[in-house]
Amino acid sequence: MGSAIAYLIATKTKATVTLFDISPESLKRAEAAVDKFGKSSVDKGFITAEALAECKSRIKTATNHDAANEADLVIEAIAEDLQAKRDLFSKLDGICKKETIFASNTSSLPITSLAASTKRSDRFIGMHFFSPAHIMKLLELIPGIDTSNETTERVKAFGNELGKTIITAKDMPGFITTRLGLVLVNEAAFALMEGLSTPQEIDLGMTLGYNHPMGPLALADFIGLDICLHIMETLHEGFGDPKYRPCPLLRQLVSAGHFGRKSGKGFYEYGNAG
Secondary structure, X not given: OHHHXXXXXXXXXXXXXXXXXXXXXXHHHHHHHHHHHHHHHXXXXXXXXXXXXXXXXXXXXXXXXXXXXXXXXXXXOOOOOHHHXXXXXXXXXXXXXOOOEEEEOXXXXXXXXHHOOOOOHHHEEEEEEOOOOOOOOEEEEEEOOOOOHHHHHHHHHHHHHOOOEEEEOOXXXXXXXXXXXXXXXXXHXXXXXXXXXXXXXXXXXXXXXXXOOOOHHHXXXXXXXXXXXXXXXXXXXXXXXXXXXXXXXXXXXXXXXXXXXXXOEOOOEOOOOO
């Protein structure tokens, strides 16, 4: 996600973008991903080779947090772990300019809780991109309880500059999209567990019957079943409502190490990991 967001910003604006990771190997993979995105864009005629080269020249990499000290906007896209995100933002809060806006790409974690780890909760917002971020049109903005209207409007203007269609959600568990999307995934898992039908036919029911581009079980495998389980646990804990209880089959597959495409097996079998 970080690679795609960086590529999106570099190709849609004149901004300099710094990709940060504590792992040099992860940064190498990120640069390879940017190269892949660029080649595809050139092959499809979306951008010229010359323009791509100029855009890539504005994408830097860093393994030191201090690289963010002059950033106007920080977009975090690390693992969906509340404490890890809070720790990162707390550290950046002492490095970045006081005017810098902080944004999290979280798909389900509470923005207000993340913002409370900083001294700039008025300049903190959720920017939920969708994968692949440089292609998908939607951007979901989630202001926290203290987020100022000025911050929301500035980030909304930036989203428009990126060519996104923007929706705004209150800071509730799962926001709009994750809440609705993962409830469908979870219910599809229940249907499979109960023997209602096969994975293929459950997915066909939604792709052909409801015009979804991907069935819920195939989507879960694409997202990662471990991530789906974590989100359902977040929804269940956040609302305290049994309708969000994770499906036992989903939990069982994750405990077996069957995470979907990235492990080679989930609701479907893929042969090889990835």
